[in-house]
Amino acid sequence: MVGIPLSGMILRGGEGTKLNLKYKRMFDVSNQQQNPISDMGLWVDGGWVWRFNWRRALFVWEVKLLDELTTSLQNFKPVVSEEDKWVWVVSEGGGFSVASAYKYLQDQGLVEVSKAFEALWKIPAPSNVLAFAWKALLDRIQSRENLRKRNIIAVGQVSLCLLCQEDEESTGHVLFSCKRSWEVWMWCYNWWGIQTALPHDCKGHFEQHVSVGRRSVGIGWLVVWCSCIWAIWLARNQMVFKHAVNVADKERLTEVIKLKSWIWLRGKLKGFSYSFYEWSTNPKVCLEGAG
Numbered sequence: 001m002v003g004i005p006l007s008g009m010i011l012r013g014g015e016g017t018k019l020n021l022k023y024k025r026m027f028d029v030s031n032q033q034q035n036p037i038s039d040m041g042l043w044v045d046g047g048w049v050w051r052f053n054w055r056r057a058l059f060v061w062e063v064k065l066l067d068e069l070t071t072s073l074q075n076f077k078p079v080v081s082e083e084d085k086w087v088w089v090v091s092e093g094g095g096f097s098v099a100s101a102y103k104y105l106q107d108q109g110l111v112e113v114s115k116a117f118e119a120l121w122k123i124p125a126p127s128n129v130l131a132f133a134w135k136a137l138l139d140r141i142q143s144r145e146n147l148r149k150r151n152i153i154a155v156g157q158v159s160l161c162l163l164c165q166e167d168e169e170s171t172g173h174v175l176f177s178c179k180r181s182w183e184v185w186m187w188c189y190n191w192w193g194i195q196t197a198l199p200h201d202c203k204g205h206f207e208q209h210v211s212v213g214r215r216s217v218g219i220g221w222l223v224v225w226c227s228c229i230w231a232i233w234l235a236r237n238q239m240v241f242k243h244a245v246n247v248a249d250k251e252r253l254t255e256v257i258k259l260k261s262w263i264w265l266r267g268k269l270k271g272f273s274y275s276f277y278e279w280s281t282n283p284k285v286c287l288e289g290a291g
């Protein structure tokens with residue numbers, strides 16, 4: 001039980017403040033700042049009793065603070081038989097989700113709030129795909145251009161896009177404007193019966209896909225958008241890390257996009273129970289039916 005140091009303990013049910021911050025004075029005079037909680041007390045008749053150790057005798061006002069701290073700790077019930085585990089304190093159930101992480105960062109003022117970002121977390125796609133899309137929107141994926149800018153690829157080393165071998169691999173290039181990716185997007189628009197001119201930067205591209213048609217159609221289109229950037233990026237990774245060939249062919253990628261988007265929608269969009277054949281042949285009708 002309980003190998004977490006006191007400095008890592010967080011008061012739950014209250015404001016979520018860390019104990020070492022809320023009771024900073026007590027933490028400062030503690031001899032046990034890095035001790036695991038299991039070393040800070042003992043079991044007496046099946047109950048946990050705290051044993052604190054201070055650098056010096058406490059002042060009277062500190063004793064009052066200690067009383068308050070001890071009262072706060074009454075709700076903390078260590079369990080002998082249970083393994084320590086990390087709990088994501090941001091969400092109520094303690095489980096991690098990308099949406100809760102985003103909301104937390106947003107509340108802290110750490111992320112840009114825009115319609116695009118808000119729309120992203122509502123897309124019924126796997127959380128790792130949404131996390132990738134989020135990084136792409138922020139231009140934080142490990143494209144060769146970004147690696148070069150961070151001096152991970154030295155000047156003079158290859159930062160060319162592997163898909164086309166013609167331009168530097170930036171986020172916008174590899175996912176949208178590369179002639180290989182462009183072909184895939186054009187196929188997607190054709191599949192959906194859309195004619196459009198699209199920006200080459202990720203955020204502008206995504207924003208053009210937000211609020212397309214009625215709600216279920218819009219959601220489906222965003223699922224396709226995610227499956228498209230995901231399929232292109234996975235193919236690119238296979239080329240970079242496994243020296244795979246022919247993985248970025250339009251025929252292969254478009255099959256992957258149709259299949260992934262169908263699986264995600266079947267799993268996560270209410271009322272979407274169409275066959276793969278129906279989805280492949282008329283995606284819009286399927287989504288209108290689901291809405």
Ligand SMILES: [Zn+2]
Nearest residue numbers: 161163164178
């Ligand atoms: Zn390229």
